[in-house]
Amino acid sequence: MTVLAGEGLVKVYGRGRPALDGVSLAWGERETVAVVGESGCGKTTLARVLSGLLRPTEGRVLLDGEDVWAAGARVRRRLPRIVQIVFQDPSSALDPRQSVWAAVEEPLRLHHLGSATERRREVAELLEMVGLGPAEARRLPHQLSGGQRQRVLLARALALRPRLLILDEPVSALDVSVRAQVLNLLARVRRELGLGCLLISHDLAVVRHLAGRVVVMHAGRLVEEGPAELVWRRPAHPYTADLLAAHLVPDPARRPPPPDRPPAEPGGLGLDDRSAGCSYARACPRPTRTCLRRRPPLVAAEGRLCLCHRPDF
Amino acid sequence: MALLEVGDLRVEFRTARGRVRAVDGVSFQLDRGEALAVVGESGSGKTALALAILRLLPEPPARVTGGTVLLEGRDLLELYPEEMLPVRGRRIAMVFQEPATALNPVLTIGEQVAEAVRLHRTRRAVRPLVLEALAQAGIPDPERRLGQYPHQLSGGLRQRVVVAMALACGPEILIADEPTTALDVTVQARLLDLLTFLRARLGLALLLITHDLGVVARTADRVAVMYAGKLVETSPVRPLFAQPAHPYSLGLLEASRLATTPQGDLATVAGSPPDLTDPPPGCPFEPRCPRAGRRCREEPLPSLLLGGGRAVACHRPLVGP
Numbered sequence: 001m002t003v004l005a006g007e008g009l010v011k012v013y014g015r016g017r018p019a020l021d022g023v024s025l026a027w028g029e030r031e032t033v034a035v036v037g038e039s040g041c042g043k044t045t046l047a048r049v050l051s052g053l054l055r056p057t058e059g060r061v062l063l064d065g066e067d068v069w070a071a072g073a074r075v076r077r078r079l080p081r082i083v084q085i086v087f088q089d090p091s092s093a094l095d096p097r098q099s100v101w102a103a104v105e106e107p108l109r110l111h112h113l114g115s116a117t118e119r120r121r122e123v124a125e126l127l128e129m130v131g132l133g134p135a136e137a138r139r140l141p142h143q144l145s146g147g148q149r150q151r152v153l154l155a156r157a158l159a160l161r162p163r164l165l166i167l168d169e170p171v172s173a174l175d176v177s178v179r180a181q182v183l184n185l186l187a188r189v190r191r192e193l194g195l196g197c198l199l200i201s202h203d204l205a206v207v208r209h210l211a212g213r214v215v216v217m218h219a220g221r222l223v224e225e226g227p228a229e230l231v232w233r234r235p236a237h238p239y240t241a242d243l244l245a246a247h248l249v250p251d252p253a254r255r256p257p258p259p260d261r262p263p264a265e266p267g268g269l270g271l272d273d274r275s276a277g278c279s280y281a282r283a284c285p286r287p288t289r290t291c292l293r294r295r296p297p298l299v300a301a302e303g304r305l306c307l308c309h310r311p312d313f
Numbered sequence: 314m315a316l317l318e319v320g321d322l323r324v325e326f327r328t329a330r331g332r333v334r335a336v337d338g339v340s341f342q343l344d345r346g347e348a349l350a351v352v353g354e355s356g357s358g359k360t361a362l363a364l365a366i367l368r369l370l371p372e373p374p375a376r377v378t379g380g381t382v383l384l385e386g387r388d389l390l391e392l393y394p395e396e397m398l399p400v401r402g403r404r405i406a407m408v409f410q411e412p413a414t415a416l417n418p419v420l421t422i423g424e425q426v427a428e429a430v431r432l433h434r435t436r437r438a439v440r441p442l443v444l445e446a447l448a449q450a451g452i453p454d455p456e457r458r459l460g461q462y463p464h465q466l467s468g469g470l471r472q473r474v475v476v477a478m479a480l481a482c483g484p485e486i487l488i489a490d491e492p493t494t495a496l497d498v499t500v501q502a503r504l505l506d507l508l509t510f511l512r513a514r515l516g517l518a519l520l521l522i523t524h525d526l527g528v529v530a531r532t533a534d535r536v537a538v539m540y541a542g543k544l545v546e547t548s549p550v551r552p553l554f555a556q557p558a559h560p561y562s563l564g565l566l567e568a569s570r571l572a573t574t575p576q577g578d579l580a581t582v583a584g585s586p587p588d589l590t591d592p593p594p595g596c597p598f599e600p601r602c603p604r605a606g607r608r609c610r611e612e613p614l615p616s617l618l619l620g621g622g623r624a625v626a627c628h629r630p631l632v633g634p
Contacts, residue, residue, distance in 0.1 A: 038497035039468075145585055175354040176524065177582035180568040184578050202498060209571050209579070246502040248527025250569045252550045255531055259510050262451040263503045265469045 002026045003064060003196065004050060004083060004164055010058035011045050019045040020056070021220035027164065032190070032197040034211035034228065036204065036243070042220040043200045044088075047166045050198065052079040081111070084157040088169035090149035094141040100127070100152050101137040107159040126155040129192075130185060147178040151185065158189065164196040171206060183209060204247045208232065216240045219279035226304030236306040236313050239280045278309065286310065314386055315342035316518055317366070317405075317486060322380035324358070324365050327373055331590040335361040337542035338380070343486065348512060348519040350529040350550075352565070353539035356586055359522045362539070363488050366520075367407060368397050402429060406479035410491035412471035416463040422447070422474050423459030429478040442481060450477035451507050469500035473507075480511070487511075490522040505532050526569040530554060535622070538562045541587055541597035543614070548623040558625040558632035561598045596628065604629050 004027045011020035020042045027033055027050075035043045048054040050061060052068055061068045063082065068075055087093040094103055104123050108114060114122060127137055130151040141149055150170065157165060170186065171179040183206065190197055201207050207214060207228065214231050216224040216239065224237040235241040266283060278284070281291040291309050299306050301313045324336035335358040343349050353359045364370045366382050368389060382389040384404060389397065401407075409415040417425060426443045447455035450473045463471055472492065479487055489508065493501035509532060512519055521533055529536050529550065536553050538546040538561065546559040557563040564582035566572075572580045584601040587593060596602070599609040606629060614626040619634050 038499065147585070176526070176565055176568045177354060178585070180571065180579040180581040181583075183571070184581065187578075204498075205571050242499055246499040248498070248502065248505075248525065248531050250526040250530050250554065250566065252530040252554050256506075258513060259506045262449070262510050262514075263506045264451045264453050265467075265473050265500065265503060266453070 001029050002062075003029050005062040006046070006050055006056075006059060007062065008059035009046070009049055009056045009061070011042075011049055011054060012057045018057070018220050020049065022059075023217070023220070023222045024059075025050075025215060025222070025225075027196060027198060029163065030194055030196050031213065032199060032211045033213045033215060034199040034201060034207040035215045035217060036201060036207055037217035038202060038243075040219075041217040043217055044168055045220075046217070047085060047168050047198065047200050051083050051085040051166050052076055053085070080107075080162075081160050082162055083164045083166065084160060084162040085166040085168065086150075086153050086157045086170055089173050090146060090153050091141070091173070093153055094149060096141050098140070099137070100132065100139055100141075100144070103152055104155045104159055107156060111160060113160070122159070126159055129158065129189065130155045145178070146174050147182055150174065150182050154185070154189065158193070161193075162195070164198065165190075166198045166200070168200045169202070170199070172201070172203060179206075186210065204244065216243065221279055221307055222298075222305070223280065223307045224305065226302075230302070230304065234312075236301075236304060236311045237280075237308050238284045238286065238312070241312070242283070242285075278307075315383075316345045316385060317343040317520075318381075318383040319362075319366065320381040320383070322362070322365060322382065323378045324361050324370065324375060325378050326361075326375050328590070333589045334542050334592060335375070335589065336365060337592070339539075339542070339544050340380075341537055341544065341547060343518050343520055345485070345518055346512065346516045347535065348509075348521060348533045350521040350523055350533035350536045351539055351544075352523055352526060352529050352536055354524055354565075354586065356589075357539045358542040359524075359539050360490055363407070363490050363520065363522050366488065367401055367405060368392075368394075369401075369407075398432075402432065402479075402484065403482045404484055405486040405488060406482070406484035408472075408475050408479050408487065408489040408492045411495050412468060412475050413463070413495070415475050416471060418463055421460050421462055422466070426474065426478050426481055429481045432482075443477075446477040446481040447474070449480055449511065450474070451503075452477065467500075468496055469504065472496060472500075472504055476504075476507070480515075483515075484517070486518045486520065488520045488522070491524070492521070493528060494523075494525075501528075502531070508532060526554075526566060538565065541589060541592065543597060543626060545598065545627065546623075546625045548619075549621065552621060552623060556632055558619060558623060558630045559598075559627050560602045560604050560629075560631060563631060564601075596626075604631075 006025045009020050009023045010018050012018045037043050049056050066075055104126055105119055108119050132151055171182050199211055211228050214228040215222055218239050224240045277292045277294055278296045281287045296307050296309045299311050320340050322336055322339045326333040326335050351359045365377055426446055427439050430439050430442045444455050452458055452473050493504050511517055533550050535549050537544045540561050546562045557566055567580035574580050582601055587597050595611050596609045596614050599605045608628045616626050617634055618624050
């Protein structure tokens with residue numbers, strides 16, 4: 001059953017190129033979908049559009065089949081109770097003057113939920129759920145470690161008991177040893193509360209650990225979507241293949257042979273000079289003339305989607 | 314004689330809460346053409362170590378309180394500040410993290426690389442050297458890039474410019490502090506391969522500061538694991554990944570591999586690093602260590618040689634001597 005969906009989402013900031021360029025995505029109850037891609041691919045914009053924080057330039061955001069932006073303020077006010085977002089960079093996502101307790105209580109107060117006593121019990125329960133005690137509750141953000149701040153953000157996002165949680169790079173600012181602690185917490189909370197998650201990450205190891213379905217984005221477009229295991233084993237889009245090959249595995253036995261030529265950094269591959277065709281044509285190992293000229297079709301096969309003139313299913 | 318030999322180096326920072334021992338008795342060697350990775354988490358002291366070698370620490374609040382940094386036998390810590398000038402850039406160069414802040418936004422690429430060259434060479438020789446440095450750093454069409462500004466380049470190209478500046482004067486040692494942390498994965502892999510290529514081509518020794526064991530596995534010959542200002546394990550790369558000797562090395566390795574426990578959870582290192590204003594008398598990892606015993610809490614750390622070029626600072630290592 002689809003809870004939240006985006007249809008043909010386009011988002012243009014100012015007069016620039018679209019940050020989001022025709023992305024459709026459906027998200028079921030209790031499902032964990034990962035969005036991967038590099039900086040500037042539009043993954044954070046997608047998160048903000050799906051959570052109702054940004055209005056798409058074109059396309060629709062559907063909550064239980066209802067268009068969030070057409071239905072008026074009533075439906076939009078319901079959105080935060082269903083979809084919550086945990087922002088990246090926990091050091092800037094918290095108000096530096098607000099205590100942990102106040103930060104977690106705030107969403108309950110804003111939505112007029114419960115009496116003061118009920119809220120007190122609820123906040124204590126939320127903090128306990130994310131592994132924070134009464135000592136931490138009185139602290140301010142600067143008195144917390146990065147991992148603790150991320151826990152506060154999670155408790156705050158869970159306060160309204162949402163059905164879906166959007167996690168924007170939830171562990172990228174954390175140290176390796178703390179990363180595993182927070183990932184364990186996320187997995188436990190997801191299981192106990194029966195949450196669906198949209199995980200936005202550039203870290204393929206994290207994605208592989210948490211998500212069943214994966215969406216790969218490049219230059220604002222969805223270039224591949226499918227079951228994570230299948231996409232991992234046999235990427236259909238050349239960009240997905242390159243992304244997987246570039247992933248650094250902590251295993252020196254799998255080190256590639258040293259290069260005999262200096263690997264050049266392709267210049268001007270930035271997002272500003274995109275041709276009318278495929279956004280990856282200039283970096284693609286096997287482009288054709290069609291790739292440079294015509295926008296690729298979204299091809300479906302084996303439960304997968306691939307935006308490519310020559311998909312490798 | 315090793316090219317660079319750091320012995321019992323100690324760095325303190327004076328803070329409002331007291332003295333922080335950021336680098337606490339670190340010793341290691343770097344040979345010609347070798348790639349040594351110093352791996353550690355934030356606050357482990359790895360950046361302070363790199364800056365101390367080049368005498369670039371802000372003093373105060375930092376202060377080098379002991380030890381030696383021998384470059385071919387000459388102690389850099391004994392030099393007058395002006396004697397360091399021909400060392401920086403020509404003997405030891407540095408690539409900083411965050412190319413966006415390492416470059417001056419109002420100077421062209423050509424001017425910035427030339428600045429690095431001009432300090433050491435005559436004026437006439439500058440332009441060809443700049444072009445050569447840019448080409449060496451794998452920047453396509455260097456002539457065109459000379460007149461461009463940092464904001465006109467992608468993050469990957471900007472980091473290449475920083476590498477070009479470091480290479481411009483032909484150093485023997487390159488210190489790279491988290492050179493790829495701000496970069497996307499595909500750009501990161503290419504930059505690491507470039508460093509590997511340059512090392513072989515120019516006989517460059519590389520001191521790589523990183524938190525990422527994936528970077529270590531791809532790039533380094535040897536690795537030094539740093540925790541709370543101390544090197545807890547030094548080893549050639551393969552044995553460390555196959556069989557870490559220090560419990561912290563094992564924890565770090567499992568965490569970065571996202572290894573799972575029999576219960577299906579991810580293996581973690583419990584707790585968080587110690588407060589370095591008041592370090593415990595024994596092993597700094599003791600409060601988090603699953604193998605810790607009474608000795609670990611009370612007695613100072615031993616340094617055990619394990620053979621095969623490995624050393625570990627631990628009372629109860631996972632690999633015996």
